[in-house]
Structure formats: C-alpha cells, structure tokens
Amino acid sequence: xxxxxxxxxxxxxxxxxxxxxxxxxxxxxxxxxxxxxxxxxxxxxxxxxxxxxxxxxxxxxxxxxxxxxxxxxxxxxxxxxxxxxxxxxxxxxxxxxxxxxxxxxxxxxxxxxxxxxxxxxxxxxxxxxxxxxxxxxxxxxxxxxxxxxxxxxxxxxxxxxxxxxxxxxxxxxxxxxxxxxxxxxxxxxxxxxxxxxxxxxxxxxxxxxxxxxxxxxxxxxxxxxxxxxxxxxxxxxxxxxxxxxxxxxxxxxxxxxxxxxxxxxxxxxxxxxxxxxxxxxxxxxxxxxxxxxxxxxxxxxxxxxxxxxxxxxxxxxxxxxxxxxxxxxxxxxxxxxxxxxxxxxxxxxxxxxxxxxxxxxxxxxxxxxxxxxxxxxxxxxxxxxxxxxxxxxxxxxxxxxxxxxxxxxxxxxxxxxxxxxxxxxxxxxxxxxxxxxxxxxxxxxxxxxxxxxxxxxxxxxxxxxxxxxxxxxxxxxxxxxxxxxxxxxxxxxxxxxxxxxxxxxxxxxxxxxxxxxxxxxxxxxxxxxxxxxxxxxxxxxxxxxxxxxxxxxxxxxxxxxxxxxxxxxxxxxxxxxxxxxxxxxxxxxxxxxxxxxxxxxxxxxxxxxxxxxxxxxxxxxx
Numbered sequence: 001x002x003x004x005x006x007x008x009x010x011x012x013x014x015x016x017x018x019x020x021x022x023x024x025x026x027x028x029x030x031x032x033x034x035x036x037x038x039x040x041x042x043x044x045x046x047x048x049x050x051x052x053x054x055x056x057x058x059x060x061x062x063x064x065x066x067x068x069x070x071x072x073x074x075x076x077x078x079x080x081x082x083x084x085x086x087x088x089x090x091x092x093x094x095x096x097x098x099x100x101x102x103x104x105x106x107x108x109x110x111x112x113x114x115x116x117x118x119x120x121x122x123x124x125x126x127x128x129x130x131x132x133x134x135x136x137x138x139x140x141x142x143x144x145x146x147x148x149x150x151x152x153x154x155x156x157x158x159x160x161x162x163x164x165x166x167x168x169x170x171x172x173x174x175x176x177x178x179x180x181x182x183x184x185x186x187x188x189x190x191x192x193x194x195x196x197x198x199x200x201x202x203x204x205x206x207x208x209x210x211x212x213x214x215x216x217x218x219x220x221x222x223x224x225x226x227x228x229x230x231x232x233x234x235x236x237x238x239x240x241x242x243x244x245x246x247x248x249x250x251x252x253x254x255x256x257x258x259x260x261x262x263x264x265x266x267x268x269x270x271x272x273x274x275x276x277x278x279x280x281x282x283x284x285x286x287x288x289x290x291x292x293x294x295x296x297x298x299x300x301x302x303x304x305x306x307x308x309x310x311x312x313x314x315x316x317x318x319x320x321x322x323x324x325x326x327x328x329x330x331x332x333x334x335x336x337x338x339x340x341x342x343x344x345x346x347x348x349x350x351x352x353x354x355x356x357x358x359x360x361x362x363x364x365x366x367x368x369x370x371x372x373x374x375x376x377x378x379x380x381x382x383x384x385x386x387x388x389x390x391x392x393x394x395x396x397x398x399x400x401x402x403x404x405x406x407x408x409x410x411x412x413x414x415x416x417x418x419x420x421x422x423x424x425x426x427x428x429x430x431x432x433x434x435x436x437x438x439x440x441x442x443x444x445x446x447x448x449x450x451x452x453x454x455x456x457x458x459x460x461x462x463x464x465x466x467x468x469x470x471x472x473x474x475x476x477x478x479x480x481x482x483x484x485x486x487x488x489x490x491x492x493x494x495x496x497x498x499x500x501x502x503x504x505x506x507x508x509x510x511x512x513x514x515x516x517x518x519x520x521x522x523x524x525x526x527x528x529x530x531x532x533x534x535x536x537x538x539x540x541x542x543x544x545x546x547x548x549x550x551x552x553x554x555x556x557x558x559x560x561x562x563x564x565x566x567x568x569x570x571x572x573x574x575x576x577x578x579x580x581x582x583x584x585x586x587x588x589x590x591x592x593x594x595x596x597x598x599x600x601x602x603x604x605x606x607x608x609x610x611x612x613x614x615x616x617x618x619x620x621x622x
C-alpha cells in the first residue's frame with residue numbers, strides 16, 4: 001500500500017510539469033514542484049536521508065552564525081516549549097538550509113526525527129530535497145507551510161513543516177526558523193496556527209539581533225501597515241541602521257544609510273521624551289502628518305537606572321564596561337584592559353594572541369565599542385577561512401572588470417569599508433607573504449590600491465589583528481614579515497585559555513546561566529566541568545552547555561549530559577584526571593584539609609568528594 005501511495009504521489013508531482021495536476025497551477029507548491037523537476041532535475045521517487053554534515057563541518061559552518069544563534073536562542077527555547085506537546089521539532093538553519101540549532105520534542109516523537117535525520121547538521125535545501133518547508137521558504141524568502149503530501153519527495157509525506165525566513169539587522173537573509181511535526185492527528189489549520197506563532201517568534205528574534213548589533217545606538221520602533229520597523233540612529237540623529245520592514249516602510253537603501261542620512265527626513269518626534277525602551281512617543285512624518293505611536297530606546301551604554309540610588313541622568317557611562325566584563329577577575333586580562341584604557345583613542349594597532357575559541361573576535365569588538373570609532377563600521381576577515389586567491393580581492397577591493405568573474409560594479413574591499421572604523425584581521429598568521437607586503441604598504445601610506453585601480457583610495461582605519469601562532473618566532477624564521485609584525489604589535493594582548501583563567505569557575509557559572517538558563521548543575525556535572533581542560537575554550541564550553549540544556553531531564557544537568565570528549569584520544573585521559581586531582585588538592589589545601597568545607601567550596605556532596613579522594617589516591621590529614 002505504501003508503494004502504491006508513493007507511486008500516486010510521484011505521478012501527481014510529474015503531472016505538474018504538464019499543468020494537469022490537481023494543484024492550483026499558480027500556487028507556490030506547484031511552482032516549487034516545477035522548479036524541482038525542471039531546474040533542479042530532481043526525482044520525487046528518490047529514497048534516502050538528507051545530506052548531513054560531520055561535527056567538524058557543523059562547527060565550521062556554524063561559526064559565522066554564533067552571534068545570531070546566541071541572540072535567537074531564548075526565543076527558540078520558548079518556541080520549543082510552546083510547541084513541544086504538539087510534537088514539533090524546532091530548528092534554526094543558515095541561508096543554505098543547513099540546520100545549526102535543534103530542539104526535539106518528547107521521546108516518542110523525537111525518535112522519528114532522529115531516524116529520518118532531521119536534526120543539527122542536516123541540509124534541506126530545495127535543490128537537494130525538493131519542495132519542503134525549510135528549503136522552499138529560503139528559496140522564496142517568504143514564510144510557508146508545506147503540509148504532508150505537498151512535499152516533493154514521496155518519503156517526506158508524513159511531515160508538516162512551517163517555516164519563517166530570518167533576516168539580519170541589515171535586512172539580509174540570515175537563515176530560517178523551521179518547525180516540523182509528524183503527528184497525523186493535526187489538521188492543516190493547526191499547522192497554520194503554529195506557523196503564525198513561529199512568524200511572531202521570528203520577528204522577536206530579528207528584533208533581538210537588531211538590538212544586539214546596534215547596542216550603542218538609539219533605536220526607534222516605527223509603526224507600519226505590515227508591522228513595526230526598527231531604526232537605529234546615533235547621538236547626532238543620523239540613521240546608522242534599519243531593519244527590513246523599516247527599509248520597505250521608509251524607502252531606505254544601503255547607500256542612504258551609509259551616507260549618514262538625517263533621521264528627520266523620515267521621522268520626527270520629541271527625542272528627549274524617551275528615556276527607556278518602554279517610553280511611548282508620538283511619531284510624525286517629515287511633513288508633520290501623524291505617523292502613530294512608537295517606542296524609542298536609548299543606547300545600552302547609556303541606559304539609566306531607576307530607584308532611590310539611581311545615578312544622575314547626565315552621569316557618564318564607562319565605555320570600557322564590556323572589556324572589564326570580558327576580563328572578569330583574571331589578573332592578566334585586568335592589567336591588559338587597564339593598559340587599553342591608558343592608550344584611550346590613540347590609533348595604536350592591537351595584536352590579540354590566544355588559542356582558538358578564547359573569544360578573540362568578541363574582545364576585538366569590545367575594543368572597537370570602547371573607542372571613538374564605535375559609531376563607524378567594525379569589519380572582520382578571517383584570513384584562515386578565506387581561500388588565498390580571494391583574500392586579495394576581499395581585502396583590497398577591485399575595479400569593474402579587473403579580472404574574470406569580477407562583479408560588474410566592482411568591490412570596495414574590506415579595508416575601504418572599514419574607513420573611519422575598525423578592521424579586524426583574525427588569524428593574521430595565515431595571511432600569504434605577498435598580501436602581507438600590500439597590507440604593510442596600506443598601514444604605512446594610509447591608502448589602498450584596489451585591483452585594476454588607476455589611483456589610490458585614502459583610508460583611516462584602526463587595525464586589530466589576532467592569531468594563535470607565535471608571530472615573533474615566525475618573523476625570526478622568515479615565515480612572516482618582521483616589519484609587518486612590529487607594525488601590528490602596537491600593543492599585544494594575551495587572551496588566556498579557559499583552563500588558564502583564574503576566574504574559570506565564574507565563567508562556567510555565567511555561561512551555564514546563558515546557555516542552560518532553566519537548568520541547574522548536579523554536583524557530578526559541576527565537578528566534571530570545573531576539572532575539564534577545554535581544548536576548544538569558550539566556544540567548546542558554550543556548545544557543551546547548550547547541548548546539556550537540551551538533554552537535561554527535570555531541569556538538572558548531570559555528568560551524562562556533558563559531551564566532553566577526551567582531547568587527543570587516550571593520551572588525554574591522565575590530563576583530565578590530573579586536572580580534577582589538582583582542583584581537589586587545592587581546595588583541601590585552602591581549607592586546611594577539612595573535607596566538609598572543601599566539598600562545599602567545590603559544590604560537591606561530602607560522599608562524592610570522599611569517593612573522588614579515594615579514587616584519585618589523594619592523601620588527607622587525619
């Protein structure tokens with residue numbers, strides 16, 4: 001019977017090409033089926049799971065999306081909780097339809113998704129899987145419900161997918177939010193309602209992404225027929241950003257925003273009336289006609305406190321707050337931040353040195369935000385992730401027709417895009433020698449020669465570089481230009497690994513609150529987390545706790561929920577045991593050998609600590 005049903009579905013899909021199917025010929029499903037048959041050359045009868053990335057590939061693909069995932073996670077978790085009982089899984093995918101974040105429903109429904117490989121790492125691009133919610137929503141950049149046999153491939157007929165595209169702070173497609181159910185008892189109307197819930201949650205995610213990106217700007221919420229739009233503007237009331245709906249509402253373009261166009265040309269209101277995100281203001285159009293009620297929120301750096309001990313409204317907010325927060329209680333980082341404060345806004349290049357995953361990009365962004373360049377662009381390039389043949393064009397730009405395959409309008413290049421702001425070159429140690437020479441010339445002459453250009457372009461940038469390599473040794477060995485090395489090293493900041501940080505326990509607690517906000521750590525989980533060496537540093541810790549927050553039962557993270565592999569295979573096992581042993585020995589030393597007080601400090605039960613002392617052969621005072 002199943003094969004007969006599949007045959008009927010295939011016949012129905014194929015008939016679309018001849019416009020004789022029992023599907024509205026102009027419907028989005030019919031149009032997608034035709035794309036799959038004619039453009040993508042897909043077979044609706046094909047069986048088999050979707051393409052799925054390896055863990056290493058997932059990490060590589062997810063890295064550019066980390067900030068988006070972090071800002072969207074609270075809404076994704078709420079959406080998963082609302083839809084869990086209806087058997088929905090919740091996914092966030094990138095623009096290529098690769099799932100990078102997943103929340104599965106209860107056990108019975110979850111097994112179906114796991115069996116069919118609908119989880120993190122799976123790719124559902126329309127070009128591979130045919131008509132499906134995720135791939136088709138991304139292909140058309142519109143929300144869609146694909147209900148059961150509306151899927152192109154017969155094997156997906158038991159699923160219903162409701163998907164909303166996700167747009168970033170500049171109105172560009174950033175990915176999509178997908179919910180999928182295999183429940184047979186849910187009618188199409190129920191899935192339509194779930195789609196509406198998903199679209200609203202996606203709108204809130206876009207708001208969080210926008211506010212996170214423009215945290216140092218004023219943000220106005222402007223009402224419109226198709227929903228409200230968000231505008232970011234600086235203290236001089238120049239527009240610095242606009243979300244997709246605000247761009248459509250006001251007719252704004254990238255060029256207008258880049259030129260620093262005045263807010264009053266589009267919206268007028270009493271700017272001084274707004275002191276918090278809850279304040280309502282009366283908005284008017286440029287011609288004075290009413291636009292409706294909106295909200296205006298001050299920059300996060302300037303938000304005031306309320307209450308009897310609130311500071312004066314004109315109190316200066318410390319722009320170095322983010323850097324101090326990142327430094328925590330680590331003495332070395334605290335000294336580095338103190339030195340960064342002392343150089344102020346001097347255009348001194350900074351070289352960040354640290355292992356992969358310590359947060360070099362986050363630290364660089366905080367340096368930019370603390371400078372007088374914070375209103376201008378922060379532009380980043382990972383030299384290790386960019387193919388050698390493309391770095392030149394990406395970094396220095398090119399004129400129209402400079403080479404085969406060049407864009408017709410040319411490209412400004414990242415250095416010119418960062419003019420007036422900050423250029424962050426991650427993994428600078430992987431930059432080819434020839435490009436090092438060109439970069440040195442830019443730093444010396446303060447001008448860029450794009451490929452094919454007849455004259456240079458003057459630039460004013462602050463350069464922040466980062467590497468996990470020993471550039472000094474590379475310079476001595478001739479693998480890196482010594483003159484460029486000393487140009488980059490105006491001030492070097494050593495970012496310690498997580499295992500080296502004096503405030504490691506504080507960091508683990510904070511990240512646990514962020515990544516698993518509704519869970520608590522068991523004593524055994526805490527002992528393992530505090531002893532683990534974290535070869536992947538902050539990034540690994542976040543991923544581990546994010547996964548643990550998904551798998552924890554009854555809101556308690558146990559050691560079984562922690563995916564902490566032995567680094568380097570079997571040889572790493574003694575290191576992990578040694579780290580745990582050293583932690584316990586140090587706690588016992590601090591508390592004079594008193595096991596009860598050491599257990600309390602380690603957040604372990606006394607019985608658990610005695611068991612570990614015996615297992616690790618630790619001598620205690622009798």
